[in-house]
Structures are given as C-alpha cells and as structure tokens.
Amino acid sequence: EKLKQGLDKTRKEMTDKIxxxxxxxxxxxxxxxxxxxxxxxxxxxxxxxxxEIIDKLKERVREENIKDPEEIKYLLKDEIxxxxxxxxxxxxxKIDPSPAVILVVGVNGVGKTTxxxxxxxxxxMQGRKIIIAAGDTFRAAAIEQLEEWGKKAGVDIVAHSEGxxxxxxxxxxxxxxxxxxxxxxxCDTAGRLHNKKNLMNELNKIFRVVEREYPEAQKEVLLVLxxxxxxxxxxxxxxxxEVCDITGIALTKLDGTAKGGVxxxxxxxxxxxxxxxxxxxxxxDLQPFNVDDFVEAIFG
Ligand code: GDP
Numbered sequence: 001e002k003l004k005q006g007l008d009k010t011r012k013e014m015t016d017k018i019x020x021x022x023x024x025x026x027x028x029x030x031x032x033x034x035x036x037x038x039x040x041x042x043x044x045x046x047x048x049x050x051x052e053i054i055d056k057l058k059e060r061v062r063e064e065n066i067k068d069p070e071e072i073k074y075l076l077k078d079e080i081x082x083x084x085x086x087x088x089x090x091x092x093x094k095i096d097p098s099p100a101v102i103l104v105v106g107v108n109g110v111g112k113t114t115x116x117x118x119x120x121x122x123x124x125m126q127g128r129k130i131i132i133a134a135g136d137t138f139r140a141a142a143i144e145q146l147e148e149w150g151k152k153a154g155v156d157i158v159a160h161s162e163g164x165x166x167x168x169x170x171x172x173x174x175x176x177x178x179x180x181x182x183x184x185x186x187c188d189t190a191g192r193l194h195n196k197k198n199l200m201n202e203l204n205k206i207f208r209v210v211e212r213e214y215p216e217a218q219k220e221v222l223l224v225l226x227x228x229x230x231x232x233x234x235x236x237x238x239x240x241x242e243v244c245d246i247t248g249i250a251l252t253k254l255d256g257t258a259k260g261g262v263x264x265x266x267x268x269x270x271x272x273x274x275x276x277x278x279x280x281x282x283x284x285d286l287q288p289f290n291v292d293d294f295v296e297a298i299f300g
Contacts, residue, residue: 006279010260043261088267106224111252117149118286133173252278
C-alpha cells in the first residue's frame with residue numbers, strides 16, 4: 001500500500017496518460033506507438049529501454065494479431081515485468097544468514113543518511129541486531145545526523161570525529177559487530193563524485209578492511225539514488241559502478257516524483273537490482289522492492 005501511495009505521481013503521469021492515449025485510438029498504428037514512446041521517455045524509463053519495450057510491443061501486436069488498443073496495456077505490463085526480471089538480478093537484500101555488512105554509497109543530498117536510519121529501524125524491527133558505522137567522516141553534520149537517526153531507530157552507532165580515516169571507523173564497526181554479536185553492520189561512506197580517484201581509493205580501502213576483518217560476512221554495496229533526479233540518477237549509477245561493484249540500489253524520494261520509470265531503466269540498462277525504495281521522510285517509509293509489486297502498483 002505504501003509502495004502504491006509512493007508511486008501515485010508516477011502512476012498519474014505515466015499510467016493515466018497511457019490510458020488516455022489507448023482510449024483515444026480506435027486502431028493500433030504507428031502514431032499510437034509514438035505517443036506511448038513519448039510517455040515512457042517522459043517518465044524516465046530511458047530511451048534504450050523504451051525502444052526495446054516499443055519494439056517488442058510492435059512485434060507482439062503483429063504476431064498475435066492484436067487489434068484492440070486496450071490490449072496494449074496488458075502487453076505493456078507484461079513486457080515491463082519481463083524486461084525487469086530478465087535483468088537486474090536479485091531484488092532482495094543479501095543479509096541472511098548473518099552476519100552481513102551493508103556498505104552504503106551515494107552522493108550528498110540523495111537521502112543516504114535517512115535511508116541508513118530507516119533501514120536500521122526496519123531490520124531491527126525484524127528482530128536483528130544492528131550496528132551503524134559512521135564512515136562519512138568528511139562532514140561533521142553527517143556524523144551528527146546519523147547519530148540522531150541511530151537514536152530514533154534505537155540502534156548502536158560507531159563514530160569517530162570529523163576528518164578521521166573512514167576505513168578505521170569501519171574497522172571499529174566490524175569489531176563492535178563481532179563483540180556484540182551483530183547481525184547486520186550498516187556502513188555509511190562519503191560520496192564525493194567530483195574526485196573519482198579519491199572516491200575509488202577510499203572505497204577500495206574500506207572494501208579491503210571488510211574482506212580482511214569480516215570474511216564470513218555477506219556483503220552488499222548499496223547505492224543510494226534520488227529518484228527525483230531522473231536521468232541524473234542513471235549517470236550517478238554508471239559512475240559509481242565504474243568505481244566499485246554495486247550490488248543493489250536504494251531509490252529514495254519516489255513519493256516526490258513522476259519519474260518512477262527510472263526504476264525500469266536502472267534494472268534493464270544497468271543491470272542493477274533496485275532493493276529498497278524510499279516513499280517518504282518518516283522512519284517507516286522504506287520499502288523492500290520487488291518487480292511484481294512495482295508493476296502492479298503502477299498499472300493496478
Ligand atoms: P544525505 O545528504 O544523502 O545523507 O541526505 P539526507 O538523508 O539528509 O536526506 C536529504 C533530504 O531528503 C532530507 O530532507 C530527507 O528527509 C529527504 N528524504 C530522504 N529520503 C526521502 C524519501 O524517500 N522521500 C522523501 N519525500 N524525502 C526523503
């Protein structure tokens with residue numbers, strides 16, 4: 001339900017327009033497909049994915065001898081599901097069996113701190129022992145904000161002062177997690193994209209610490225992206241994916257945008273599974289993501 005509400009704007013923008021266009025045509029022709037194409041591109045599905053979907057629709061209309069524009073809607077739903085499931089990989093967070101480490105990466109302002117707080121709360125509510133490591137030591141405000149979220153979520157947080165070595169914070173986080181029998185260690189990291197080389201070095205150093213100190217832990221590298229930035233989120237994903245091996249996406253602010261189609265592009269173009277979606281500012285407003293629920297929420 002929360003997911004459905006979070007996708008209200010996307011549904012209005014995308015599905016209502018699709019319904020509108022399908023209702024206004026009495027037969028299926030190129031103009032109808034052009035109209036659909038425009039709607040998908042506007043919803044940030046991305047040119048490449050949109051073309052793939054439209055081509056497949058045309059093919060099926062021809063092969064299955066479909067005449068009624070209304071039927072396109074079911075084909076479209078089907079194709080979006082197909083394209084999202086055949087790529088993108090597993091949508092579930094890989095945290096079982098414990099212990100697990102989730103490294104959270106992303107640029108400032110995308111909702112990284114908020115997502116860590118919500119995720120910590122969420123996992124704690126499922127009965128897991130959670131520890132947060134405040135690895136974004138670049139900004140004092142980031143550490144303070146994270147401490148506030150830790151309080152709200154009722155989970156322990158390991159932090160050093162501003163300017164400390166992020167890898168040292170993660171090291172301490174790992175020791176704390178081991179000592180306190182933590183199930184999931186959630187690690188914040190600084191995301192300064194303008195210096196790719198630095199970012200790469202910093203993340204690699206952190207990865208090495210995790211590999212060395214916590215080999216038994218499952219690892220997730222979660223990239224936080226802001227859905228309201230649409231195609232910009234896609235570019236950020238591309239850059240981060242060059243710098244490190246992203247295993248999943250947390251897409252925030254889905255509630256504030258009609259560009260929810262970006263989920264489809266992330267999965268199909270970049271092969272990155274969306275694992276979590278943010279649908280509001282409150283601590284409960286983080287949802288696990290799965291393709292069926294998403295497609296039903298958009299078209300249902
Ligand atoms: P950071 O700089 O990446 O750590 O970003 P913050 O976590 O501080 O979030 C930036 C702003 O985005 C804050 O005002 C958050 O309340 C807001 N925000 C984060 N996630 C969501 C979401 O899913 N929905 C909405 N509406 N706002 C969000």
